[in-house]
Amino acid sequence: MVTAADEAQRAAWRGGGFPEVERVRPGLWSIPVPIPIDSLRYVLVYALELPDGVAIVDAGWDTDEAYGALAAGLGAAGYEVTDVKAVLVTHIHPDHYGLAGRIREVSGAWIGLHPADSRLLRDRYDEAGIDDLVARERLLLVRSGVPSPLLDELAGASAMLRHYVTMARPDRLIEDGDLLGLPGWDLRAVWTPGHSPGHVCFVEQERRLLFSGDHVLPRITPIVAVHPQSAPNPLADYLEALAAVRKFDVDEVLPAHEYRFLELADRVDHVIAHHEERLAEIEAVVGAGDGVTCWDAATGLRWARPWETIPPFMRRGANNETLAHLVWLEARGRLRRVAGEPDLWFPV
Ligand SMILES: [Zn+2]
Numbered sequence: 001m002v003t004a005a006d007e008a009q010r011a012a013w014r015g016g017g018f019p020e021v022e023r024v025r026p027g028l029w030s031i032p033v034p035i036p037i038d039s040l041r042y043v044l045v046y047a048l049e050l051p052d053g054v055a056i057v058d059a060g061w062d063t064d065e066a067y068g069a070l071a072a073g074l075g076a077a078g079y080e081v082t083d084v085k086a087v088l089v090t091h092i093h094p095d096h097y098g099l100a101g102r103i104r105e106v107s108g109a110w111i112g113l114h115p116a117d118s119r120l121l122r123d124r125y126d127e128a129g130i131d132d133l134v135a136r137e138r139l140l141l142v143r144s145g146v147p148s149p150l151l152d153e154l155a156g157a158s159a160m161l162r163h164y165v166t167m168a169r170p171d172r173l174i175e176d177g178d179l180l181g182l183p184g185w186d187l188r189a190v191w192t193p194g195h196s197p198g199h200v201c202f203v204e205q206e207r208r209l210l211f212s213g214d215h216v217l218p219r220i221t222p223i224v225a226v227h228p229q230s231a232p233n234p235l236a237d238y239l240e241a242l243a244a245v246r247k248f249d250v251d252e253v254l255p256a257h258e259y260r261f262l263e264l265a266d267r268v269d270h271v272i273a274h275h276e277e278r279l280a281e282i283e284a285v286v287g288a289g290d291g292v293t294c295w296d297a298a299t300g301l302r303w304a305r306p307w308e309t310i311p312p313f314m315r316r317g318a319n320n321e322t323l324a325h326l327v328w329l330e331a332r333g334r335l336r337r338v339a340g341e342p343d344l345w346f347p348v
């Protein structure tokens with residue numbers, strides 16, 4: 001049943017506002033932490049009360065504003081940052097993982113992350129690894145047929161994001177099926193790769209809740225893209241991982257963005273249908289051409305706003321997301337690729 005508090009959180013999202021810090025269940029708090037990305041606005045951090053403090057699911061990214069909001073939210077729940085015992089990170093994107101290291105410095109909390117994301121930390125967030133990562137991204141964009149005047153801008157478009165992260169190795173690697181062992185919580189990790197190779201959700205079996213991170217969101221679909229740190233066929237992983245969470249019989253889903261919601265299976269079906277439509281659309285665009293680049297296919301698709309108005313960082317995401325669909329279609333034998341610089345895509 002949708003409660004008045006659920007409605008209030010939804011209304012805050014829809015109205016372009018900021019939801020309240022809320023007690024969602026006894027001992028469980030929802031804390032919005034701001035991120036200056038218009039389309040997302042905040043990360044929902046969940047605080048789980050323990051006998052001697054709290055564990056949090058995700059952390060927000062590393063700005064003073066985010067840290068202040070998290071500290072204030074914990075304060076509303078009766079805790080301080082020093083009371084945080086564990087930071088369970090759903091995946092390594094800056095808005096989820098960025099603050100984890102700073103919280104550990106203050107509180108001594110342990111940080112948990114899936115090994116497939118832990119492996120990516122150095123290249124993504126260390127100065128030592130970033131040049132190599134940008135070079136590999138550039139090559140991917142060349143093979144996608146991105147026009148050369150745009151290459152450098154697009155290749156380096158997300159390198160600045162590492163400034164919103166305190167680089168911190170996890171203390172504990174969280175594997176698929178692991179029981180987290182937090183006193184008073186029946187929390188189990190489910191590996192849900194796709195949006196990130198090491199994305200995990202957490203199922204609370206006793207309370208019938210799913211902490212879904214970015215894997216399943218109520219209104220938007222997470223970006224699933226081929227990039228230098230992705231798996232070879234991330235969309236296949238993602239669709240499989242959607243099927244894996246669909247079977248959970250939970251009462252409510254607690255995502256990291258937007259608002260909590262009730263109908264997990266319906267939402268999963270909707271997301272799968274979205275990707276099937278997208279696959280058909282991309283297959284049609286490739287079918288209408290005679291050797292199409294990924295970039296051309298991307299520019300030929302429908303997006304939420306006109307292509308020319310999409311900022312470079314997001315155009316790269318659009319290209320890489322298109323590539324994920326192309327790769328999926330290739331793996332299914334529905335398209336074929338002639339490799340080169342750029343790769344050309346043909347119908348089978
Ligand atoms: Zn993410």
Ligand SMILES: [Zn+2]
Pocket residue numbers: 093095096214256257
């Ligand atoms: Zn996110």
